[in-house]
Amino acid sequence: MAVDRRRYLALIFISVIGLVMALAFIHLSAPDLALTQISVEVVTILLMLLALHLLPGNPPRLSALPRRLRDAAIAVAGGLGVGWLAWAVMTRPERAGISRFHWDNSYSGGGGTNVVNVTLVDFRAFDTLGEIIVLGIAGLAIYALLEPAARGVAGRRLRAWRSNDRHSPERHPMMFVMATRLLLPLALLVGSYIFLRGHNQPGGGFIAALVFSIAILLQYLASGFDWTDRRRKFGEHMLIGAGVLIAATTGLGSLVFGAPFLTSSFGYFHLPLIGEFELATAMFFDLGVACVVVGAVLMALAQLAQIAQRAAKAEEADEPS
Amino acid sequence: MSLEFLVASAIAVLVAGGIYLALRGRTFQVVLGLTLLSYAVNMFLFAIGRLIVDKPPLYARGVVEHADPLPQALVLTAIVITFGMTALTVILSLRSFLESGSDQVDGDGDPVREDAA
Numbered sequence: 001m002a003v004d005r006r007r008y009l010a011l012i013f014i015s016v017i018g019l020v021m022a023l024a025f026i027h028l029s030a031p032d033l034a035l036t037q038i039s040v041e042v043v044t045i046l047l048m049l050l051a052l053h054l055l056p057g058n059p060p061r062l063s064a065l066p067r068r069l070r071d072a073a074i075a076v077a078g079g080l081g082v083g084w085l086a087w088a089v090m091t092r093p094e095r096a097g098i099s100r101f102h103w104d105n106s107y108s109g110g111g112g113t114n115v116v117n118v119t120l121v122d123f124r125a126f127d128t129l130g131e132i133i134v135l136g137i138a139g140l141a142i143y144a145l146l147e148p149a150a151r152g153v154a155g156r157r158l159r160a161w162r163s164n165d166r167h168s169p170e171r172h173p174m175m176f177v178m179a180t181r182l183l184l185p186l187a188l189l190v191g192s193y194i195f196l197r198g199h200n201q202p203g204g205g206f207i208a209a210l211v212f213s214i215a216i217l218l219q220y221l222a223s224g225f226d227w228t229d230r231r232r233k234f235g236e237h238m239l240i241g242a243g244v245l246i247a248a249t250t251g252l253g254s255l256v257f258g259a260p261f262l263t264s265s266f267g268y269f270h271l272p273l274i275g276e277f278e279l280a281t282a283m284f285f286d287l288g289v290a291c292v293v294v295g296a297v298l299m300a301l302a303q304l305a306q307i308a309q310r311a312a313k314a315e316e317a318d319e320p321s
Numbered sequence: 322m323s324l325e326f327l328v329a330s331a332i333a334v335l336v337a338g339g340i341y342l343a344l345r346g347r348t349f350q351v352v353l354g355l356t357l358l359s360y361a362v363n364m365f366l367f368a369i370g371r372l373i374v375d376k377p378p379l380y381a382r383g384v385v386e387h388a389d390p391l392p393q394a395l396v397l398t399a400i401v402i403t404f405g406m407t408a409l410t411v412i413l414s415l416r417s418f419l420e421s422g423s424d425q426v427d428g429d430g431d432p433v434r435e436d437a438a
Contacts, residue, residue: 007349014356017335021360024328029377029388030367036400044404048352051411055349056424063346075341083333086365090325094371099391106380106390113380115390116397124394131398138405145416154419201379206401293401300408307415 007052015045031202032116035194039210043297046217050304054161054311111266111280112199120204121282121289125262128285129247132292136240139296143237146303150310161311172224180222187215198286199278205286209293216294217301225309229302236299243291250284324372328364335361348414348424355410359403367396 018041025034063071102119110118120128150158191211198204219228251262266280335357342354370389378390418424 010353014353017357017360021364024331024364025367027374028367028372029375030393030396031377032397033367033393033400036397040400040404044356044407047408047411051352051415052349054415055418071341071344074344075337075339078340079333079335079337082336082361082365083329086332086368087325087329090329090368090371094389097391099370099389102390102394103378103380103387115378115380115387116393119390119394120397128398131402134402135405138409141409142412145412149416149419154416157419157422202377206397210401296405296408300405300412304412304415 008049011045011048011052014048015041018044030116032114032204032207035202035207036210039207039214042214043210043217043301046221047301047304050301050308054304054308110264110282111268111278112282114198114200114202114204116202117198117204117286118282120206121199121285122262122264125251125264125282125285128289129244129251129262132247132289133244135296136244136292139236139240139299142300142303146307149307158307158311172222176222180218184215184219187211187218191215195286195290199280199282205289206293209290210297212290213294213297213301216298220302220305225302225305236295236302239291239295239298243288243293243295245288246291247285247288250281250288253281324374325368328368328372332361332364332368335364346425348418348426351426352407352410352414356407359406363396363399363403366399367392 018037022034022037022041025031025037102123103115105123106115106118107113110122112118112122149155191208194203194211195205195208196203198208216228216232254263254265255261257263257265262285264280264282264285266278266282268276268278270276339354339356339358339361342350342357345351345354370392373386373388376384376387378387378393414424414426
């Protein structure tokens with residue numbers, strides 16, 4: 001029990017570091033990074049908590065003292081080296097790089113005032129396309145790793161798994177269930193708002209996707225895996241596939257007009273009552289990004305939750321209470 | 322002390338903690354170590370664009386001083402990719418535990434416990 005508590009404590013320390021990073025990003029004029037960091041933090045900690053539940057909790061044997069001293073020496077040397085490198089980079093005068101171009105052409109060429117987002121979905125959209133493909137592959141690899149885990153030796157071990165944590169007497173606390181069901185539409189609304197403002201204000205597809213994922217994951221946490229899975233109409237595979245397809249098709253669309261791959265077009269329109277707003281083809285690209293991120297996040301957490309669920313069911317079947 | 326020193330020392334502490342944990346023998350500690358290292362790398366990449374306080378890169382006519390948008394865009398995707406990588410490592414370690422019954426990664430830990438299989 002004491003060891004388990006120490007491991008949970010370690011996770012809480014990690015999440016505190018993540019929050020401090022988010023605060024640092026706000027202070028150092030990177031609002032987009034702060035929003036991304038804080039939402040990724042929630043998802044990462046949820047993932048690690050789920051995994052920790054299944055990993056063995058027997059106390060770690062401390063390595064021998066000479067070995068720990070050696071590791072500590074390597075760690076201190078590495079830390080000092082990288083810290084010195086960072087210090088050396090930051091204290092040198094900045095040279096004129098390619099950043100100037102992004103700043104100067106953000107509004108006239110990309111149509112948005114949030115230079116970070118315009119860089120992601122317009123100037124460096126090819127990079128972003130590659131990155132969402134990597135994320136999609138990671139999601140599919142997770143599926144490939146966990147789906148067959150119920151068979152063979154791994155499956156036997158999974159069925160023999162015993163939880164040594166105390167369970168709450170109430171599986172799905174009423175207050176939690178009700179609160180998360182009320183929060184779901186609100187969170188989806190906030191996510192859409194963050195998505196739509198992304199081109200001109202801090203926000204965008206990545207952050208909106210993380211907010212959507214957290215909204216859905218809350219339902220898994222509160223109402224249970226089966227309940228949520230029955231009501232979800234779209235699979236993670238479909239989301240990842242559709243996302244990459246939307247992003248790539250948007251890029252190919254520019255070829256039809258004789259422009260290079262992933263060139264975006266935009267315009268400012270005026271509607272009575274609403275006022276002036278912007279429409280850009282980069283928004284479809286951002287939509288593709290958002291789909292892949294939601295798909296990959298849900299894939300990782302839902303697969304892990306399902307494994308835990310299988311183990312728990314096997315446990316219940318063995319010990320009818 | 323300057324802001325640069327503060328950030329550089331934070332990166333140093335994160336790297337040192339990350340390396341030490343990554344050298345431990347069990348998967349959970351290694352995963353935590355990789356998480357710390359990825360925080361450090363993201364912060365390092367961000368710091369390449371220099372530290373500028375309270376001037377977010379939101380374009381407006383006439384604004385001259387602003388934070389560098391390019392490292393921010395690169396770090397934003399790096400943060401999300403980091404999640405993908407962490408998820409994959411966590412799940413690899415879980416699967417390897419389920420297959421082998423041991424969560425040792427350096428091979429000289431507990432022998433495989435047959436009783437669990």
